[in-house]
Amino acid sequence: MERYQYIEVKEFCMGHGVTTRFMRELHEFGLIEIFQKNNVQYFSNEELAKAEKIIRLYSDLDINLEGIEVIHDLLERIEHMQGEIIALRNKLRVYE
Amino acid sequence: MKYIDYYSILGITKGASQSDIKKAYRKLARKYHPDVNPNDSEAERKFKQINEANEVLGNVENRKKYDEYGKDWQHADEIAKARKAQQQHQRSYQSQHSDGFREQDFSDFFESMFGGRSSADFSGKQQVKFRGQDYNAELILKLNEVYTTHKRTLTVNGRNIRITIPAGIENGQTIKIKGHGGPGRSGGPKGDLFITFSIENNSGFKRDGDNLYKTIDLDLYTAVLGGEIMVDTFDGKVKLKVKPETQNGTRVKLKSKGFPVYKREGHFGDLFITYRVKTPTNLTSKEKELFRELASLKATK
Known part of the structure; x- marks a missing residue:
């Protein structure tokens, strides 16, 4: 597993059909x-x-990087909220 | 094998133009894309359907074939049979080349008409994949099973893996097991395995994080005069001193008698005991007399 601690950008780009410029962006x-x-x-x-997720969003849905950034932030927020919901639900059980 | 109405999947009519189809597909793809609907298998299923519909209707040739095929659907099975040999060949081709998230297992219906997806001249989107797919699994445990750290062997996609389940794991918590997902491509790393814990509380305790709560009955005399009682904690009984003149609903804290703190060996939350004072019932006449005496003492005070 240690072998993959770092990934060469060039190699990644070849595997995914994207340019190194895209990765720079x-x-x-x-x-x-x-x-x-x-x-x-x-x-x-x-x-x-x-x-890989960014590339999928970019090529599957034609979303530009600004959009991807927004989606990424929102998904993080959702994930955080889901964690909070679980915690609150667990707390609620105490009072049931 | 069921006939699939690709038009209704995309929510369009049979007369829709190619640009209508494209528009409908894009709109739905944005809505159901698995990357924007994490951990939603229903969205993933929908996304696959939408893609399949688009492969058919978005391509003029395929659409024409589909429209004709739809007409004599009765013969579908015969056509399917005729396709079978061809399909098997393609399947083995596919299995070498597809893995991970991008793999779209198209329906039997689709394959019977168009063969494997690799045969048709599709939109030509890259199918490259590097890292393996992430797997999701759910593990249902009882609360007492997560009181102690233990190892457990799980079978995930036919493979046995041994994992350590740390004490104090929370209901709904997900842990990541690195490198136990799907195989990577062209020497790429494997995906990860995500295990979500569903913890059933079968104990008499209520849990809030590391703290445990329990309500116990306390007889009137011990509440009034004080004394010692035995209470159940998660790991056995302990003796508890009750103060004289304890009120109903009093809550006492038993330090470090709660649930283990996740990934902090030897640390425990607290146990909170709430007393519910039981008023005696079925009193004898002697007892009633004594209570009356107590009452009159209180009144004259």
Whole structure:
């Protein structure tokens, strides 16, 4: 598993049919953090699922990066709220 | 095999123009896309249907074929049979190439008409996939089973994995087991396994996070005069001192007798005991007399 701690941007782009410029843009939008080592660009494996999700939204739904950023924020908020709902529900049981 | 009405899936009429179809598809795809509907299997199912409908109606050739096919649907099974050999070939092709989220298992209906999806000239969207699919699973446990940290072997998609279930896990909580999802593509990493815990409380305690709550009956005499009682905690009985003149509804805290704190070994929440003072019933005449005496003492005070 350690093998995949970092993913080479170039390799990722080839696998997903996107340009490295697109990935740079994601970086500039603050969506995916890309860093450089020995002139090679990488991003963290932790962000792989997110990167793939962005590409799906981008290519399946034609959503631009501004839109994706908004969706991403809202989904995070929903996730947070769902956690809160679960906690509140559990609390409510005490009084049932 | 059931006939599928792709027009109604997209909510359009048979006379819809190609641009109407495109519009309807896009609108529905945005609504049901699995990435904007996380953990919603119903949305995922819908999304697949919409895509299938779009593959058929969004392509002029396919649409024509579908419209004709719909007419003599009675012969569908014969056509299906004729397709079978071809299909099997394509299936084996597919299984090597498709995994992960993008895989769209099209319906039998679709496959009988158009063969496997790889045969038709579809919109040409990339089917590339790198990381494997994430799996979701639900594990139902009893409250007493999450009181202690323990290991458990689960079977997920035919594979056995051994996981540690930390004490104090919350109802509805999800944990991620890295690398136990679907296989990755072209040397990519595996997806993750997400286990959501559904915890049934079969105990006499109510739980709020790490704290436990219980209401117990207290007889009038112990409440008035004080004394010692035995109470059940989650891990056995303890002796509890009751103060004299304890009121009904009094709540006492038993420190660290609650539920284990998640991922903090040796830390426990508190147990709160609420007293419900029971007034004696079926009094004998002697007892009644004594109560009357008590009452008159109180009145003359």
